[in-house]
Amino acid sequence: MRHFKMNIGFSYRALVLCYLVLFNSCLEEIDFETDNFESLLVVDATITNELKTQEITLSRTFEFGEDNDNIESGAQVKVVGDGVEYIFQHTETGKYQSIQPFNAQPNVVYHLEITTADGERYSSSEMKLTTATQIDNLYAERITNDDGVDGVAIKVDSFDPTNTANFYRYTFEETYKIVAPMWRQEDLYLDTYILDSIPVCVVKIRQRPEEQKACYKTEFSNKIKITLTSGLNEDLVEGYLVNFLPSDDFKISHRYSALVKQFVISEEAFNYLETIQSFTSQGSLFSQVQTGFVMGNISSTVNPNKKVIGIFDVSSVTTQRLFFNFIDFYPNTNLPPFITSCDLRAPDVAQLFQDGDEEIFICSSQLNFITNRIRVYLEEYTGDPPFYVGPADPPLGPWLMVPRACGDCTALGEPEPPSFWVE
Amino acid sequence: MVKKILSLAFCMISYVSVAQQNDALITVAFDNISIEDAILVLEDKSPYRFYYQNDWLKEIRVTGNFQNTSITQICEIIFQDTPLNFYVTKDLKVMLTQYNQIYNTLPNGFFQSKNEIEKKDEEIVEAPKAVFYKESKFVQSNKLKTVRIGKQRKDNVANEYQLSGIIMNATNNTPAANVSVIVDGGKKGAVSNSDGSFSLRLLAGVHILKTKSLSFQEVEQRVVLFDNGAFSIKLQEKFEGLDEVLLEGNANIAVKEVTGGVTKVDVEDSKNIPLVLGERDIFKVAATMPGISSAGEGANGYNVRGGKTDQNLILLDDGVVYNPAHFFGIFSAINPFSTSEVSIYKGHVPANYGGRLSSVFDIKSKDAIVNNFSGEASLGLVTSNILLEVPVIEDKAGVLIGGRATYSDYILRNLEEEELKKSTASFYDGILKYNHTFSEKDKIKATGYYSKDKFNVTTDSLIGYSNRMASLRWDHTFNDRNDGALIITNSQYQFNLDFEGQTNLNFESGYTINETEIKLDLSNRSFENHRFIYGLATKFYGVEPGFKNPLGDNSQIIPVTIADEQANESALYISDNYKITEKLSVEAGLRFSFFTFLGPSNQNIYQDGFPKNGSSLIESKSFESGEAIESYAYPEVRLSSRYLLFPDFSVKASFNNAVQYIHRLSTNTTASPVDTWKLSDINIKPQRGNQYSLGFFKNFDSNIYELSIEGYYKKSQDILDYKTGATLLFNENLEQEVLQGEGKSYGVEFLIKKTKGKFNGWLGYTYSRSLMKFESEFPQERINNGDYFPSNYDKPHDFSFVGNYKLTRRVSFSSNFVYQTGRPVTVPVGNYVIDNTELVVFSDRNEFRIPDYYRLDIGVNVEGNHKLKKLAHSFWTFSIYNVLGRNNPYSVFFVADDGDIKAYQTSIFTIPVPTISYNLKF
Known part of the structure; x- marks a missing residue:
């Protein structure tokens, strides 16, 4: 009897869990095609x-x-x-x-x-033109966000003593340093000559240009970031979250910089942006905000029913930049995972003969991996002990190669530090 | 008939004389001989001839010794202890009568004008002075058993006598308690006590006694009373007769009722219908009927005949319940155990209801049983429910206590997953009702109701809402033609919305609406074929449209409190249910409603001819406390008629209009618990609507099948919507955001119902459209260029089937199938990029539809055994919701994800959901 009861209890819990999961997981991405496309x-x-x-x-x-x-x-x-x-x-x-x-x-x-x-x-x-207001403080802070994720928050404080600014919009440019984790001094290159009227290839090692080790990438914000202070005691923006970078975000691996622009915008612009933003932010499962066409402050002068999208605004802007390093917030912590996985390969090549130190190859598409730069050189593969990537892909060649991004940062960014960059 | 009695009386009078004058003296002796023999002896010894019926004389024996005694004296003695009366005529005849005394004078007032007598025919028979009883008018044509107690004498006709009786169960000869004995259709009555006995004091004469009891069949008996006496009645038990009696009573109601468009939900019958998570839900059952639907599985509220969800007046024991739903719309907040009946008026709304455009859901809770303790309970996977009925004063007063709660919060807290652990979702509701019968004429019912929900949608926001309702109803019968009820109710709906994130914007906020109503509802049946209902009601609204306070020390939120609003809504109404001919009946009602928005308040005044916005605002006008700021008054016509083409086939037509002074505001596609209610004011006008409907109602096979087809056309003015992207909460200038426009809906509803038998259920199909139009001279106050567009709940095809099959007395199956056209949604017609951010441009409102909805549910009900002596009756319900596992989309939406737009669809129940629940009745 006791046993029976326990069984009921277990299946009961399982069932309830099942219900709760039902409520939480009925969201699925669908393919959607525009039905009545309008070019506006x-x-x-x-x-x-x-x-x-x-x-x-x-x-x-x-x-x-x-x-x-x-x-x-x-x-x-x-x-x-x-x-x-x-x-x-x-x-x-x-x-x-x-x-x-x-x-x-x-x-x-x-x-x-x-x-x-x-x-x-x-x-x-x-x-x-809206009231000009300074960014009082732009700072990075390690937080656990509302979803329970640990990371670095970029926050802004601003204060308008005249209490007339009220509507704020933020954009940012983020620039981060990328260090290729498997960068090596040496690089492979292909030398070709004719031997007995047959073109043959020799793989040689040379010094790589330094710039491939550290690079810089700049990206622009792609979210509408707005806030208002009109319901507050003072025209005070305090700790507004401009951007959040989870602790495992590759962008913060080394040094990160953000240039934050603060626009004081008009009420019309704020309402417009808030509305169109609400249409593409996830609401509750049960109630969905009513969407529709939203009119901005631009209209056709001939046909008032002609739809036009967007808003014209005259706003005051201020900018400020910040820098931080990963170790500032995560000392003695492993770096976030690199953006791609750096698997090793030793591609097979058919050797023609050995001429002294030089290995001579038939020039064929087998050697393309040296020229197409999908992978870059890591080190010589001696074959002892044999290095297996996987059973289907036995390493046979003499060189271990890694994906280009792992050994050459120019695959991801620019080698020149931007003019504003300070280490 | 009256004439016959009169002519008989005159006839008798012609023979009457003073008998004693010609008395011949007789000497005779009887020694215990039969009266028949005695009469023969008397006839032999005297010139008198006796007139009688032989069977009157059976078994009467006489003894006596008479010396030179007159015939009158002899007769007096020998008939003394018999039921026989005698009369001696001048022409030497002795007329014998049984029970009746033949008078030599007429009762006083006998020679009233003939007309008066004809009118008051019953009074003659009942007149205490003399009873001329005959199998005649007074007795209904059906044959009644007659019991005679005592016999009529010259001196006993004006008196009251004690009539005692014992009521026995005919099957086992045990006393039958709690049987009502009703005298002459309710003029007097008694109830048998535990030994089956009852007693009554009645005037001498003829009375009709009728027994009434839930457990015995009714018996009607004629009692001719001329003395104190006793008799016994044997009653046959009624086996499970209750339901059948009810069914028979209503068998033809769908055809015969004057009002069309009424849906009754049989709460008891609905217990078998499989529902999600095993929760019995009267609203969900109602939604399987034509004309009632909801926007989707999780949607809050119901749409009746193309109306918005705020256009339904939901009454629980006469009090308004604003949002009787738990967890958005998944569960109903009305305890099904406590509900006795639900009437939904979706076409003709009787004149005593008002204030909403589309429908009235009139929910009556049960009266507590007043003579024994009973209860009902159910254990489900997500909720538990219990209802107790406790007698307070035996046979007079009782209390009903019901409660229901979910344990989902407890479960959530015990989960491993961090995100779910922090979630909360809880709700409960309770009902308390006291009913007291002071006398046949006075009854009091008091109900209290409360429901509460709390949940979070995102981790940083918490929503709570509650309904509160209290009502007091005093029913009073003035006389057999007039009765009435005095009703006082108070209702409150409130919600709160708290936000606690990581900035200085944390707040707590809330909204409250409160209403108090007093209503006097009277009815009169003074005129034959008319039934008048009339009364008045006045309601006071108090709204706290919103407050927002900082939450936590860090919060920079300025406390905001939108000024309270108050208003009075009153109505006078009268309606007459007039039976013009046997075939044609009309219910004609008129309701006159008034609404006054009262101060104190500040009202924005706008320039005429401009859109209402900040620049057309002239001033904010201030009004003092109690000042009538704006008044509205409208007559509302409620007309319905029925014509019986055949006894089981009728046609009904109705015209109704209604006014609604309060509006629910929502920026969501479906209603949500945090929608506010707004009173009509200086800038926001009341909504008004007209509905025309025509229906045909036919019953087949002695009312086993009911068939109906109804069509309607509805037009409404000044229904509310809002500008796209409006903010309605904590907005002091709401009128700048809302739009008032027209609504139009029409449809045909088809319903076939099998009411009896092993297999029963119904099948409904509705074709309907629900459209809206917001036209204005200003482009920003138009929706879809001012053209008609489908409403969010416009579902042209709606098919539903509910079937129950009783396999054995203990096992029954039920099934439920629904098919609906997908509801309209607004979708993007293109994308664009502004400042690196990809965004979407939306089509005109509701141009697209989500895929069609269909769902099949099945359930099995297994009852415990039917042993009589069991303490409690129990049953198990197993059901599977959405057996086909159909992934019914609820909405489609578009989310910006790292610069790209992705399309998502949500569904509430995507897989079959099994449920088990245990129910107990004691």
């Missing part, structure tokens, strides 16, 4: 208080799952403020730059006018 003009137009060549991007919507290559060229773009027209010219892939550098002035109303190549005319509502 997309405007990305923020002019700032920095004196520079201002830039506006025009593009078209593209179908779900396709690549973004629908640039909008041939449009006439101008920003009008205080009776002055700032003309923008198409330079490359949908980017329009102001002919003259200029910066947005406080208390001037600006608006955007666009006439596309197909003759459609759009204009924005009038916008004013």
Whole structure:
């Protein structure tokens, strides 16, 4: 009897667990095809208080799952403020730059006018420059986030004593140092000559250029990061999480830098971005936010039903950069796993004969691994003890090779440190 | 009939004279001879002739010695102890009567005007002065057994006598307790006590006694009472007769009822229907009926005939319950054990209900049994449920206590996985009801109800919500034509939403709506073929539209409290259920409703002819406490008629309009527990709706099959929606975000039901559309360019089948199949990139549909044995929800993941879900 009861208890628990899992795991990715694709003009137009060549991007919507290559060229773009027209010219892939550098002035109303190549005319509502506010503090901090993941948080503090800024948007550029873990001084190269009217190949070892050991990569943020302070006691942004890097993120392996841009944006822009962002952030399983087309502050001057995407904003911007090293937060800790797995191979080659120290080979596609740089040289393989990668792939050649990224960082980044880089 | 009695009376009068004047004196002796022989002797010795019926004289024997005695005196003596009366006529005749006294004077008032007598025919018979009894009008045409007690004498007709009786069980001759004895259709009554006896004081004369009991068959008996006396009644037991009696009573109700579009959920019958996680759920059963649906498995609320979820008035014992759902919409928050009946008015809504556009769910809880302790309990995998009925005053008052809770929280805490361990999901609900019968005329019922939910959707937010309801109802019968009820209710719905993340933005927030109503509901049956229902109700709303307070020391959140709102909603109503002919009946109702939004309040005033936004705002006008800020008043017509084409085939037509003064606001595609209710105010108008419906109702095979086809067309104005991307919570300028537009829905509902037999169940199919339109001169106040578009719950085809098969007395199977068109969703029509971020542009609202929904459930019910002497009755329910393992999509959404957009679909139950539960009744 007792035994029987225990059995019930066990299966009961298992069943309940099963239910809970049901509630938690009914999410699946699906293939989705756009049913009624509409090609709409997309405007990305923020002019700032920095004196520079201002830039506006025009593009078209593209179908779900396709690549973004629908640039909008041939449009006439101008920003009008205080009776002055700032003309923008198409330079490359949908980017329009102001002919003259200029910066947005406080208390001037600006608006955007666009006439596309197909003759459609759009204009924005009038916008004013927002309050300029400094980033008071940009810092990195080791935290455990809400999902229980350990990592480094990049946070920002900002304070506007006038209490007029209120709406903030952040973008960042992250630059990180990549060190090829299996970089070696030597490299293989192929020397070819004719022997008895047959082209033969000799594999030689030479010194590798130094730059392949440490490289730098820069990436741009691809998330909308906005926050508001209008519901707070003070116009105080405190510890706003601009980016979170899990402790196993390859980007923080050595030295990491982030250039954070703080835009003080208009309320219109904030509401617009908040709405479109909410449409692509995961909600609750049971209730889903009502999506739909959202109008920004740009509209067609001819046909009010013509849809156009995007917002024109005039915002003040400040930037700040930070650096940190992995060991600052994780002393005596193994580095995060490298971005690719560095498996070793010793590719088979058919040796023709040995000429003194030189091994002579028939020049065939078998030697392509030396020239195509999918793999790079690690060290000589002596075959003793035999090095097996796997039973199906016995190492037969004389050289151990690793994936290029493991031995040559230029596979991942630029060898030159950027101008702002400090060690 | 009256004339006959009268002519008989006149006839008698013509013979009446003073008998004593011609008395001849007789000498005779009788020694225990039969009265028949005695009469023969008397006839021999005198000139008198006796007139009688032979069978009256059987077994009566007489003894007496008479010397020169008049015939009158002799008769007086020999008939003294017999049921016979006599009368001596002038022409030497002795008329014998049984029981009846022949009077030589007429009762007072006999010569009233004939009309009056005709009108009051029953009173003549009942008149205490004299009883001219005949198998006639007073007695119903069916043959009743007659019991005579005592005999009529000249001196006993005006008196009251004691009638005692014993009621016995005919099968085993044991006393039958708790049997009601009703005299003359309810004028007097008694209940037999434990030894089966009862006693009544009744006027002399004829009475009809009727017994009523749950366990015995009814018996009707005529009692002719002229003396104190006793008699016994033997009753046959009713074997499982209760259900059948009920069924027979309602057998033809679907056809004969005047109102169309009424759905009744039989709570007891619904226990076999397999439901997810084994939870009996009256709402889910209701949703298998045509015209009632929900947006999806996890969706909160129900859509009735294309209406929004906020358009249903959900009443539990007369009090409103705002959100009777647990865990979004997975479980119902109404304890099925405590529920006695549910009526859903989706077409014609009687005039005594109001305040919502689409429907009324009128849920009545059980009255506690007042003579013995009983209860019901169930143990399920996720919840347990218990209900107790406790007598307080025997036969008068009882208490019902019900409670239900889930142990999911306990389970979550004991799980290994970190994320689940931190999750919480708990709910419970309870009901307490007291019913007290003071007399036949006065009854009081008091109900208290509370439900509570708490769960987190993400790790940093916690949602809690609760419903609270209390109601007090006093039913009073003024007389046999007037009765009424005084009802006081109070309801509250509140939710809170707490956020605790890693920034300075942590907060706790909440919302509360409270309403108190007092209602006087009266009915009158003074006029033949009319039944009037009339009354008035007034309701006070108090809303705390939201507060937000900082949570923790670090939080920089400024406490925000949106000013309270208050309003009064009142209504006067009258309706007449008028039976015009045997075939045609009409229920005509008129409800006049008033709504006043009351101060104190600050109301935004906007410039006319401009969209409501910050720039068209003229001022924020301040109103004082109690000031009537804005009033609305509308007459509501509630008209329904029925025409019986044949006794089992009727056609019903109705026209209804309704007004709704409060609105549920949600930015989600389906309703959620954290949706707020908003009162109509200076900027937000009440919603109004009209519904036309026509239906045909037919019963077959002596009411075993019920068939109905109903069609409806509904149009509503000023229904609420919101601008895409609106923020509705903690928004002081809500009117800038909401839109008011038109709704249109129509449909045809087909239902065939088999009500009896080993195999029973129903099959329903609905074709319906539900559309909305938000048109405005300003583009930002339009949705889909101001054209009609399908609502979020527009599911044109809806098919459902529910079947029960009783294999043996102990084992029954049930099954449930649902097919619905997939609901509309809004999907991307393209992607774009702004500042390295890939985003999607959405289509017009609801242009796409998710795949169709279908699901099959099966269940087996195994009852314990049916031994009579068992302490408790138990049954096991095994069921499998979604047997086919259909992965029914609930929604489709798009998530930005590291710069790319990915499409996901969610489903609530993707695999077959087995459940077992144990139920106990004692």
